Amino acid sequence: MTLLAVEDLVVRYPVPRGLVGTLARRPRLDVHAVDGVTLDVGSGELVALVGESGCGKTTTAQTVLRLVDPVSGTVRFQGSDITQLGPSALRPLRRRMQIVYQDPYESLDPRLRVRAAVEEPLVIHRLGSRAERAERVRDALARVELSPPELFLDRYPHELSGGQRQRVAIAAALVLEPELLVADEPVSMLDVSVRAGILQLLDSLRAGGLGILMITHDLSTAARFADRICVMYLGRIVEEGPASEVVENPQHPYTRALLSVVPSRDPRRRRRPQILRGEAPDATRIPSGCRFHPRCPIAIEICPQVDPQLERPAAARSPEHRAACVRA
Amino acid sequence: MSTLLQVEDLHVWFELPDGGELHAVQGLSLGVGTGERVGLVGESGCGKTTTALAIMGLLPPTASASGRVLLDGKDVLAGGEATIRPRRWVDVAIVFQGAMNALNPVRTVGSQIVEALELHGRARGGAARARAAQLLESVGIPAARAKRYPHELSGGMRQRAAIAMALSCNPRVLIADEPTTALDVMVQAQILELLDALCRDFGLALILVTHDLPVVAQLCDAAAVMYAGEIVERGPVDALYHDPRHPYTRLLFAATADLDGRDAPVVSIPGAPPRLDRELVGCPFSPRCDRRFDPCGTLRPALRALDDGHAAACHLNGVGG
Numbered sequence: 001m002t003l004l005a006v007e008d009l010v011v012r013y014p015v016p017r018g019l020v021g022t023l024a025r026r027p028r029l030d031v032h033a034v035d036g037v038t039l040d041v042g043s044g045e046l047v048a049l050v051g052e053s054g055c056g057k058t059t060t061a062q063t064v065l066r067l068v069d070p071v072s073g074t075v076r077f078q079g080s081d082i083t084q085l086g087p088s089a090l091r092p093l094r095r096r097m098q099i100v101y102q103d104p105y106e107s108l109d110p111r112l113r114v115r116a117a118v119e120e121p122l123v124i125h126r127l128g129s130r131a132e133r134a135e136r137v138r139d140a141l142a143r144v145e146l147s148p149p150e151l152f153l154d155r156y157p158h159e160l161s162g163g164q165r166q167r168v169a170i171a172a173a174l175v176l177e178p179e180l181l182v183a184d185e186p187v188s189m190l191d192v193s194v195r196a197g198i199l200q201l202l203d204s205l206r207a208g209g210l211g212i213l214m215i216t217h218d219l220s221t222a223a224r225f226a227d228r229i230c231v232m233y234l235g236r237i238v239e240e241g242p243a244s245e246v247v248e249n250p251q252h253p254y255t256r257a258l259l260s261v262v263p264s265r266d267p268r269r270r271r272r273p274q275i276l277r278g279e280a281p282d283a284t285r286i287p288s289g290c291r292f293h294p295r296c297p298i299a300i301e302i303c304p305q306v307d308p309q310l311e312r313p314a315a316a317r318s319p320e321h322r323a324a325c326v327r328a
Numbered sequence: 329m330s331t332l333l334q335v336e337d338l339h340v341w342f343e344l345p346d347g348g349e350l351h352a353v354q355g356l357s358l359g360v361g362t363g364e365r366v367g368l369v370g371e372s373g374c375g376k377t378t379t380a381l382a383i384m385g386l387l388p389p390t391a392s393a394s395g396r397v398l399l400d401g402k403d404v405l406a407g408g409e410a411t412i413r414p415r416r417w418v419d420v421a422i423v424f425q426g427a428m429n430a431l432n433p434v435r436t437v438g439s440q441i442v443e444a445l446e447l448h449g450r451a452r453g454g455a456a457r458a459r460a461a462q463l464l465e466s467v468g469i470p471a472a473r474a475k476r477y478p479h480e481l482s483g484g485m486r487q488r489a490a491i492a493m494a495l496s497c498n499p500r501v502l503i504a505d506e507p508t509t510a511l512d513v514m515v516q517a518q519i520l521e522l523l524d525a526l527c528r529d530f531g532l533a534l535i536l537v538t539h540d541l542p543v544v545a546q547l548c549d550a551a552a553v554m555y556a557g558e559i560v561e562r563g564p565v566d567a568l569y570h571d572p573r574h575p576y577t578r579l580l581f582a583a584t585a586d587l588d589g590r591d592a593p594v595v596s597i598p599g600a601p602p603r604l605d606r607e608l609v610g611c612p613f614s615p616r617c618d619r620r621f622d623p624c625g626t627l628r629p630a631l632r633a634l635d636d637g638h639a640a641a642c643h644l645n646g647v648g649g
Contacts, residue, residue, distance in 0.1 A: 052512040161600045162372075191371040192539055192583050197596035199585075217513060220585040224594060247587060261517035263542035265586050267565040270546060275517045279482050 035235030051232035104165035163194030241321035367544030370554035438474025563638030
């Protein structure tokens, strides 16, 4: 059974009109943050949700965790529909799905020692006796390779490096022994030399059975560490498939463009970057037909009329590869 | 060709609140010629931004500096503000990471560029407005947007506006400090393309300060890798990638995920950089180095020339302080 199954998720935020706008009866506008996203994460699987800022990847993750309410669509966790659950029904679920944020300088309370920061979720969920909690805190620190735990328990966040802070944040998520972990840009604020360590840690947690939904804008990281990649554009997944397939055999022109602008570390490999002009339109005005058509280098006549669905492209080598493009 | 901008033996110290001193830049030398693109690469705290600020004469009052910053062979740092002020923005300009912070939020981008032109006596009134429009066009902003406020522009457009402002006095050297770090990949590609065109079309010399090695590998001719306040290796980018002579350079490349060679392991470098508020003994990188041997713990290696503009500070190339 799939750990997490999201189906046709739609999330909108109203744009405030202000008093003048309301009196002038300006039309109500909505930000179509997530506009029909279908997505699975299995146990022991790392799925990367890739896209530029404003594409809806973070909103998708927040909705999965029920931190944001969807307009429509369903979120199933281990087969049961959690889309409509109220706060009290959600509480026991919360500890089974946890999140790690981008910036460990922001996400850790500067006044809490490592011990208290990692123990806090257990206290909130009223789990275990004092001694049991202490044991679980030590276990969690060991799992994130902050060992021996004694060396870290009494430190404050400012006494730790960026990589160590992110490990503490991950320990605080793991202490509840969740089945699903959402990692929102887990390494983008960290120095290059410690990024790999955090990603390898996530990889080993995945190998231990944790399902991970990783949000990232970095295709090279996704290519290296994800089992599957979902590429988002303006609230939709426009391409998805096994990571190697999406990277080696991209079928959607947006994915191709994104891949082409990833700089190579080898100066001899100068890619021919296919630079898209302008920036993604704002999500209050989704273009007609294919939402990518105004920036698409290969758009044809029907693209402004037809809203393409995710389908298996003719050139796909994997049955799980899907792209939303009439030309794929 | 004489070097346009040459930094020689730059040291920067910061006074700490507890009375101590932090030796942020420890004897750095770096040169850039007309139209040349040099990357200054390193992780947070290595001193790369401090170096950039020192070149601009923009260090905060808590900092003190020594060494020479030569522009066309003349030292602009020695005379303090009096000698550097006439050269700042005119010969050397800088663009910072957060363009929002570099722009005044309550003035339109056009009027800010006009102000820069008038302050430096480059143009006045209508001529200044025309020049501002031309500058904005040259960085890919339609002149009609000169009347926009910074918050009305996207992040990429703001960074372009900041570049236009930096170029207002036709500088010969542009220092770009993490110009694309806060931007999305596609916008990053647009800004890099712009910087590339500015160097090619106007012979602008570029010092690109960044933690992002792939960006340097693609955009720059040469690069200097900084660690703990000093340059540990410099040379043509091709040599740095294909023939690194300092373990830090090699490991930093290996720590970078790359679309090519996805199956190669991505390494992390254990440990952390040394504190710079105390005297460093031996090679600053040795505690984290996978190739350290006897002299590394006691003797600090000097940056030594190897070949073809390639230099490294590592005892593996011959022991020597």
